[in-house]
Amino acid sequence: MALGRIAVLRFVLYAFVVLDALHLTTWPLDHGDVPAQLYRPILLRRLLDLPAPTETSVRVVLVVLVASAVVAALGRLPRAAGWVCAAAYLEWTSNAFSYSKIDHDHVALLVALLVLPTVGPARDAAVRSEAAGWAVRCVQVATVCTYFLAALAKMRFGGWDWANGAIFTWAFSRRGSDLTDALLAVPHLVLVMQWGVLVAEFLSPVLLWLRGRALAAAVAFWVLFHVGTYLTIGIHFLPTVVCLLAFVPLERLPRAGRSGAGRSRA
Amino acid sequence: MLDPAPVIRRLPRAGLAWRSAVAVAFLVLLVLGTVQGNDDRWPFAPMSQYAFAVDLDGEIRSTRIEAVTTAGTRTVVPLTPGGVGLRRAEVEGQLGRFVDDPALLEAVAAAAAQRHPGRPRYARLELRQTVSRLVAGEVVGPPQDVLLSAWDVPDPQHPLGCCR
16 A cells, blocks of 8 residues: 555644534533533443543633644654544544434544554655555444445344334434425435335445445445435434545545645645 | 746745655554544544444433432533533433443533522433434334433532532
């Protein structure tokens, strides 16, 4: 794997961490002044003996998270800044999920933040590196797991009834819009969509073997799927969507574009 | 474009070994998380977003908290990060706790008072659900309203003793 892919992935993913902390997964900051009675720490926080978030602690973590992500996005201190960012992101997301609601869209990004520091400097874009290959493969597998294990979870908790049931009607009626009303008006459409999602999730591991145009088409399918869930029920799943970039031959971006990005990053 | 005959940086044997071990261990934990784990074990939790089946002839419940303020008005408590710092799904995630111990609703009043010191305080909080009935997968009839739990804050100006 060419180091060029790591360089671009780093820039995009660490920049996304800044966006995530400041605009998407912002509620850990708000947890700072929620009374501790409502704090239900997940196992990870109990094992690490992390205290209940406070007004001060959430602000400190946010500053560390954003600062380390900016440094790492600029390609500086890839190991040190990367590890600090991974630790801060784990603190931030575990806070997010310690008030009795777990989301499943952050696992691939968390894996990416844990593996990117292991590659070290990626200045020489054309150099091929096994360390880079391992890191990119980890992100790819974690992304596929997010889809494939979602299908397994549906079988575990819903069984085949999931696809034959009223889950989309349920979701649309709770978080609906004019668009979802229009979709619900078409007979049997939700059933077709439910089966489509389930089959696509079960087939997602092919992402790991596909090459060229077929891979591009599969990645495009998942991006469109997320656009669809965003337009219908307002769930963007962006932390997973950005990790789909690990499947894209980013190292082939025109050299001019890359050196341009390098200049703006310098 | 890549240069001809690119340099390939190999991993030393030890580097390869720990990477393989970590990757396999993480993957096993992820799969176990979905197959037999629970949310508590995140990141090794089931990927269970929207994973449950909804009966075609079942019901759909939407949760909200209503409050009567010290100004005497009835309002829907904004279950958002900017509102009370807690999202609707987080309230639903600990629904059983609020039902078993209605006094826990006072924490919501305290959170609201903390963030919006200038607004009228919540004197009474009610945890409510609208229940829509499904017949053959379609919502029929007007939704029903159910009261799950209610709490009168003893000292509405200072819920949980806060904001003095």
